[in-house]
Amino acid sequence: MDFATLAPFLVEVVVGGLVLGFVYAIIALGYTMVYGVLQLINFAHSEVFVTGAVVGFEVFRVLKDVSMNGYLKLLIALLSAMVISGALNVLIERLAYRPLRNAPKLVPLITAIGVSLILQDTLRIIEGFQGRFDLTYTLPQGFAGPFCGPNSSCASLGSFLNTIGVRVKVTDIIVILVSLVSLGALNYLVNRTRMGKAIRAVAQDRVTAGLMGIDADRMISATFLIGGALGGISGVLFGMKFGTVNAYSGFDPGIIAFTAAVLGGIGSIPGAVLGGLTLGVIQSLIGAMSVLGGLAGIANLEAVDASYQRIGAFIVLVLILIFKPTGLLGKSNVEKV
Amino acid sequence: MTAARKPPRASQAEQSVLLLLFFLISSAVLLVSHNSDLLNQMGHLGTILKNPIVEAVMVSLFLANILFAYLWRAHPVVKLIVALGSLLFVLPLAGRADTSLLDLSIQVMIFAALALGLNIVVGLAGLLDLGYIAFFAVGAYTWSIFASPRFSEILKYFGENPGATNAGTLALGLALTVITAASMVYINRQTQRTAATAATTWSFRLASFGLVAGLILTARAALVLMSGQAGALAGGINPAFFWLFLALAIFTAAVVGVLIGLPVLKLKGDYLAIITLGLGEVIRVLALNLDLYSAGSQGITPVGSASVPWFNALAGRLGFEESQYNLLFLYFLVLLVILGIMQVNVRLDKSRIGRAWIAIRDDEVAAQAMGVPLLQTKLIAFATGASFAGVMGMIFAAKQTFISPESFVLNESIMVLAMVILGGMGSIPGVVLGAAVVALLRFRVLPGLGEASANVDWIPQQVNPSQLQKLIFGAILVAMMLLRPEGLLPSRRRQLELHHDENQEDDSGHGNAGALGKGNQGDVYSPGLAPVKENDRSGGAK
Numbered sequence: 001m002d003f004a005t006l007a008p009f010l011v012e013v014v015v016g017g018l019v020l021g022f023v024y025a026i027i028a029l030g031y032t033m034v035y036g037v038l039q040l041i042n043f044a045h046s047e048v049f050v051t052g053a054v055v056g057f058e059v060f061r062v063l064k065d066v067s068m069n070g071y072l073k074l075l076i077a078l079l080s081a082m083v084i085s086g087a088l089n090v091l092i093e094r095l096a097y098r099p100l101r102n103a104p105k106l107v108p109l110i111t112a113i114g115v116s117l118i119l120q121d122t123l124r125i126i127e128g129f130q131g132r133f134d135l136t137y138t139l140p141q142g143f144a145g146p147f148c149g150p151n152s153s154c155a156s157l158g159s160f161l162n163t164i165g166v167r168v169k170v171t172d173i174i175v176i177l178v179s180l181v182s183l184g185a186l187n188y189l190v191n192r193t194r195m196g197k198a199i200r201a202v203a204q205d206r207v208t209a210g211l212m213g214i215d216a217d218r219m220i221s222a223t224f225l226i227g228g229a230l231g232g233i234s235g236v237l238f239g240m241k242f243g244t245v246n247a248y249s250g251f252d253p254g255i256i257a258f259t260a261a262v263l264g265g266i267g268s269i270p271g272a273v274l275g276g277l278t279l280g281v282i283q284s285l286i287g288a289m290s291v292l293g294g295l296a297g298i299a300n301l302e303a304v305d306a307s308y309q310r311i312g313a314f315i316v317l318v319l320i321l322i323f324k325p326t327g328l329l330g331k332s333n334v335e336k337v
Numbered sequence: 338m339t340a341a342r343k344p345p346r347a348s349q350a351e352q353s354v355l356l357l358l359f360f361l362i363s364s365a366v367l368l369v370s371h372n373s374d375l376l377n378q379m380g381h382l383g384t385i386l387k388n389p390i391v392e393a394v395m396v397s398l399f400l401a402n403i404l405f406a407y408l409w410r411a412h413p414v415v416k417l418i419v420a421l422g423s424l425l426f427v428l429p430l431a432g433r434a435d436t437s438l439l440d441l442s443i444q445v446m447i448f449a450a451l452a453l454g455l456n457i458v459v460g461l462a463g464l465l466d467l468g469y470i471a472f473f474a475v476g477a478y479t480w481s482i483f484a485s486p487r488f489s490e491i492l493k494y495f496g497e498n499p500g501a502t503n504a505g506t507l508a509l510g511l512a513l514t515v516i517t518a519a520s521m522v523y524i525n526r527q528t529q530r531t532a533a534t535a536a537t538t539w540s541f542r543l544a545s546f547g548l549v550a551g552l553i554l555t556a557r558a559a560l561v562l563m564s565g566q567a568g569a570l571a572g573g574i575n576p577a578f579f580w581l582f583l584a585l586a587i588f589t590a591a592v593v594g595v596l597i598g599l600p601v602l603k604l605k606g607d608y609l610a611i612i613t614l615g616l617g618e619v620i621r622v623l624a625l626n627l628d629l630y631s632a633g634s635q636g637i638t639p640v641g642s643a644s645v646p647w648f649n650a651l652a653g654r655l656g657f658e659e660s661q662y663n664l665l666f667l668y669f670l671v672l673l674v675i676l677g678i679m680q681v682n683v684r685l686d687k688s689r690i691g692r693a694w695i696a697i698r699d700d701e702v703a704a705q706a707m708g709v710p711l712l713q714t715k716l717i718a719f720a721t722g723a724s725f726a727g728v729m730g731m732i733f734a735a736k737q738t739f740i741s742p743e744s745f746v747l748n749e750s751i752m753v754l755a756m757v758i759l760g761g762m763g764s765i766p767g768v769v770l771g772a773a774v775v776a777l778l779r780f781r782v783l784p785g786l787g788e789a790s791a792n793v794d795w796i797p798q799q800v801n802p803s804q805l806q807k808l809i810f811g812a813i814l815v816a817m818m819l820l821r822p823e824g825l826l827p828s829r830r831r832q833l834e835l836h837h838d839e840n841q842e843d844d845s846g847h848g849n850a851g852a853l854g855k856g857n858q859g860d861v862y863s864p865g866l867a868p869v870k871e872n873d874r875s876g877g878a879k
Contacts, residue, residue, distance in 0.1 A: 035607070039607075041607055041610065095815075096815055096819075099819050100818065100819065100822055103818075103822040104762070104822070106459070106465070106754075106758050106762065107758065107818050107822045108818075109754075109758075110754070110755055110758045110759070110814055110818050111814065111815045111818045111819070113751055113755065113811070113814065114810075114811040114812065114813075114814030114815035114818070115811065115815060116811070117807040117808065117810055117811030117814070118807075118808050118811035118812055118815070120807055120808075121804070121805055121806075121807045121808035121811070122808060124804075125800060125804070125805070125808075128804075129797075255614070255618075255747070258611060259611060259615065262607065262608060262611045262612075266607060266608075307622055307625060307626060308622070308626070310618060310622060311618070311619050311622045311623075313615075314612075314615030314616070314618060314619055315619070317611070317612065317615055318600065318601070318612060318615060318616070321601070321604055321608060321612055322600050322601075322603075325603055325604050325605075325608065326608070327608070
């Protein structure tokens with residue numbers, strides 16, 4: 001095994017992991033926002049994000065024959081996914097969580113599971129009427145944009161850029177860019193605006209925030225709207241990254257994203273991003289393990305297949321939580337007696 | 338709160354008669370509707386009774402007997418007659434005509450036992466465990482590996498790949514095991530007398546690693562030395578070992594519970610939830626990938642069961658077919674086991690350890706201050722819950738005669754949690770009811786709905802209820818939780834806790850401070866009250 005072949009491969013694996021990690025991070029933010037305000041694991045979030053993916057697919061399909069810049073189509077897809085997923089999340093909160101605001105904590109958890117089951121079947125029925133179930137993302141082609149690499153003249157969505165022997169997909173770059181923009185927007189929204197301040201106040205103490213003249217219910221709705229919109233974005237990104245989506249494909253990334261949120265310290269926004277990126281890179285490395293094993297001639301490594309990806313994520317989680325019980329960036333909960 | 342609001346209740350005698358009447362009618366209908374000869378003679382009525390929806394309703398109504406026997410204030414003797422009559426007499430009799438009924442009852446009881454186990458962990462001790470089904474898997478695999486051709490294949494493998502293993506390895510492994518175990522006990526004694534130092538904790542850890550190594554060496558050597566027996570064990574071990582393994586499954590599941598619990602029980606609430614979820618998945622993925630031991634995704638089959646000649650003879654005399662013997666045997670076994678589990682539950686609920694669990698659930702810090710050893714108490718909860726799951730997993734494996742990782746997915750853990758919360762967390766009859774409701778919905782009512790509407794023309798294929806099982810189930814979960822957030826049969830203790838706030842409002846009617854107004858229901862803060870919300874946060878599974 002020589003370094004010259006290994007290094008570009010490793011870079012590719014890490015970049016792939018980062019892309020995956022950004023998708024996870026944006027999903028994880030949806031969990032962590034809701035958790036921060038309501039201390040509720042929103043099990044329905046994985047379906048909200050699949051809804052976003054489905055909406056993105058439908059937009060790409062409708063706009064297929066419209067002559068338009070590919071990036072504009074992507075923007076329209078992202079915006080419609082954000083709006084619909086956000087509205088769906090608000091609706092879920094209104095119907096399934098708000099009536100249970102004062103119930104014991106596990107009760108809304110069960111309604112969340114119920115909502116997630118309902119949404120899974122609803123999505124499947126809607127797709128069933130259209131006569132298709134596994135949605136294959138066909139990205140808009142035929143546009144000349146800013147991504148013009150040295151080896152390929154001008155890249156369209158879906159093609160590769162090739163520099164110093166490292167091949168990176170254009171969609172991967174777009175995933176990272178969109179994620180960074182949404183992270184920036186979220187950061188601005190939460191830390192710089194009046195609404196963000198109010199949301200943080202409600203997250204800290206709902207009752208006292210109410211006494212200060214903040215309408216807690218409205219702020220919780222706003223949180224669900226933002227969380228749902230993030231879910232919509234991540235859905236479209238997920239579709240672009242993996243190519244196919246169906247009604248049940250939210251489960252796996254949902255679990256991993258929630259793990260990421262916990263890993264980073266649930267309720268913490270930078271934590272969710274860090275957790276997502278960590279898990280993405282780890283999964284990507286485990287996925288590449290058999291290739292690495294082949295290169296290095298280690299038979300045991302070659303036997304490691306993709307089904308160990310989730311185990312790897314959980315083992316990292318267990319190790320980190322044992323040494324840091326509140327996650328990487330979680331605030332330790334000082335208990336006063 | 339006042340007596341005037343309660344409706345006048347029927348007298349005991351009236352209720353007794355009603356209960357008996359209901360029992361007799363529903364039993365008769367159940368027996369008739371599962372007798373195909375009779376149904377064929379009845380013509381039109383027979384077709385109605387054969388309808389899957391009607392059948393599901395009949396079964397549910399019949400099972401409601403037992404619920405009513407518990408709920409109504411009938412005479413105790415009548416209650417006993419109804420409960421025993423339906424479980425020991427009517428149900429097996431109906432099951433003779435329709436084996437699926439026996440299967441369903443076993444399924445319901447298995448889930449009831451699982452829910453009772455999880456109820457200890459979540460309902461009493463307040464530890465949100467999302468990987469509970471893993472213990473079920475441990476019990477199931479403990480038995481399936483040995484009671485199927487798997488074991489001989491494992492022996493064959495070790496016979497072909499013995500490595501450097503011989504009798505000397507066995508001796509070494511045993512010696513290592515004994516020495517490390519003894520030193521662990523010794524260190525433990527020492528630390529009880531004097532405070533633990535870094536040296537003792539590290540030597541303890543070192544010894545435990547040695548113990549694991551010793552056990553692995555011993556097991557490997559034993560397998561290699563036994564490999565000559567591979568041919569003789571081609572059909573699995575002697576079914577007489579069933580009873581030994583019943584105890585072993587309880588023990589193994591409890592040990593796994595402790596092993597999983599030890600590192601993670603420091604964590605709280607949702608951190609604990611996600612980490613148990615993760616460890617549950619780890620066990621499932623291991624079962625999926627350790628092909629030699631678990632046959633991977635193909636699953637282990639056929640898994641044997643106990644053979645009890647005298648029981649088979651009895652069943653044969655009662656008119657059961659030979660293929661039904663085993664199911665009937667398992668039915669009575671499950672009935673017995675679940676009675677035992679309920680007894681243990683009732684005792685635990687009232688015992689010192691039960692009160693310690695509740696104390697930890699309500700306020701960890703206060704409980705610790707009162708001298709409750711946190712880790713130990715939580716571990717006991719984990720191990721107890723796990724052992725219930727372990728024994729039921731083994732019975733499940735014997736019933737299905739087939740075991741694969743498919744049966745132990747996260748969804749199943751969530752189902753069991755839904756049973757516990759739907760029924761009423763912390764309440765034993767509630768949890769059993771929740772399990773029965775969920776299991777009936779999943780295995781009888783919803784499939785029945787799908788079957789009945791499969792041939793109806795005006796329902797398009799896409800919205801056939803058999804395709805909508807998840808949706809309907811989810812809608813029922815949401816509706817039930819919105820209507821009865823405390824569960825179907827809430828425990829008395831919990832009910833008092835939950836209505837704490839309403840009682841406060843009642844007080845405010847007497848001139849007590851109600852200054853915070855209606856907008857903040859349930860979060861009333863005043864110097865005299867415990868901050869309810871703070872508990873919600875730290876308790877996790879409140």
